[in-house]
Amino acid sequence: GNSVTQMEGPVTLSEEAFLTINCTYTATGYPSLFWYVQYPGEGLQLLLKATKADDKGSNKGFEATYRKETTSFHLEKGSVQVSDSAVYFCALIRNTGGFKTIFGAGTRLFVKA
Amino acid sequence: EAQVTQNPRYLITVTGKKLTVTCSQNMNHEYMSWYRQDPGLGLRQIYYSMNVEVTDKGDVPEGYKVSRKEKRNFPLILESPSPNQTSLYFCASSLSLGSNEQYFGPGTRLTVT
Numbered sequence: 001g002n003s004v005t006q007m008e009g010p011v012t013l014s015e016e017a018f019l020t021i022n023c024t025y026t027a028t029g030y031p032s033l034f035w036y037v038q039y040p041g042e043g044l045q046l047l048l049k050a051t052k053a054d055d056k057g058s059n060k061g062f063e064a065t066y067r068k069e070t071t072s073f074h075l076e077k078g079s080v081q082v083s084d085s086a087v088y089f090c091a092l093i094r095n096t097g098g099f100k101t102i103f104g105a106g107t108r109l110f111v112k113a
Numbered sequence: 114e115a116q117v118t119q120n121p122r123y124l125i126t127v128t129g130k131k132l133t134v135t136c137s138q139n140m141n142h143e144y145m146s147w148y149r150q151d152p153g154l155g156l157r158q159i160y161y162s163m164n165v166e167v168t169d170k171g172d173v174p175e176g177y178k179v180s181r182k183e184k185r186n187f188p189l190i191l192e193s194p195s196p197n198q199t200s201l202y203f204c205a206s207s208l209s210l211g212s213n214e215q216y217f218g219p220g221t222r223l224t225v226t
Contacts (some may be wrong), residue, residue: 006155034214043117043203043217044156089155099163100171101146101215105155 002027006090006104013080014112021075021107023064023090031092033057033066033073038087038106047075047088085111115140117218119204125224126194134189134221136204144207145187146171146215147179149200156203162187194225 007022025031032051036044048057053068062077073090090104117138126132138145146161148171158171162181176198178190187206191198201222205215 004155043219044205044215045217046214049214091156099144099161099169101148101158101161102172103148103156103158105153 002031002092002094002100002102004090004092004102004104006088006107009087009106009108010110011107012110012112015082016079017111019075019077019080019084019109021088021090021109023073023075023104025071025073025090025092025102027071027092027094027102029094030068031094033064034091034093035062035064035073035075036089036091036103038089040086044089080109080111082111082113085109115216117204117206117216119202119218119221121221122219123222125226127226128195129193132191132194132223134191134202134204134223136187136189136218137185138187138204138206138216139185140206140208140216141184142206142208142216143184144209144213144215145181146205146207147177147187147189148203148205149173149198150203150220151200159189159202194223196225199223199225 034049035047037047048059050057050066056065087106147159148156157173160179162168204218207213207215
């Protein structure tokens with residue numbers, strides 16, 4: 001079946017450190033891939049997306065590349081800030097045979113000043 | 114302001130007492146969806162709707178009902194709530210499916226005793 005697996009958190013980093021949050025997926029066909037961010041007490045917001053293989057999504061210094069050969073969509077940022085502290089969710093939407101959305105379990109990030 | 118609204122934001126109820134959580138969007142979006150968020154499980158899709166009068170099951174539909182009589186509204190109905198439905202619920206909408214981002218409501222925290 002379809003699934004999304006994220007690295008377990010929490011991830012704790014110092015300000016200006018490099019961030020990687022791993023995400024791998026299993027899906028039939030060619031899903032669209034997303035990263036969403038959830039700040040405390042809020043709903044989810046789209047961070048970035050990619051809709052086909054080798055696409056790179058980017059926003060606010062975050063990047064992720066759709067790697068079909070490794071079925072991965074890892075999130076990276078070169079220099080994190082305290083304000084990046086949040087929970088990050090990887091997600092996919094199948095584009096065939098129904099349009100279910102599958103989310104990963106989420107990875108909590110703490111950034112220390 | 115473009116938004117997804119949910120009501121109530123917090124609800125404590127007892128087993129078996131029917132309840133409805135409302136969801137409304139003002140962006141003329143075709144696609145709407147309900148999720149539940151539980152620790153360690155991320156978001157799991159309950160039901161989704163691709164347009165008026167078109168609904169389909171997500172991954173965890175048992176114990177829930179939905180309806181989509183108007184484009185802007187997508188209520189979630191729990192006919193006979195049970196304690197295992199205690200969770201944080203999110204409604205989301207999207208212009209269409211596939212590559213479009215979903216806009217999330219602020220969440221409804223439900224406790225069933």
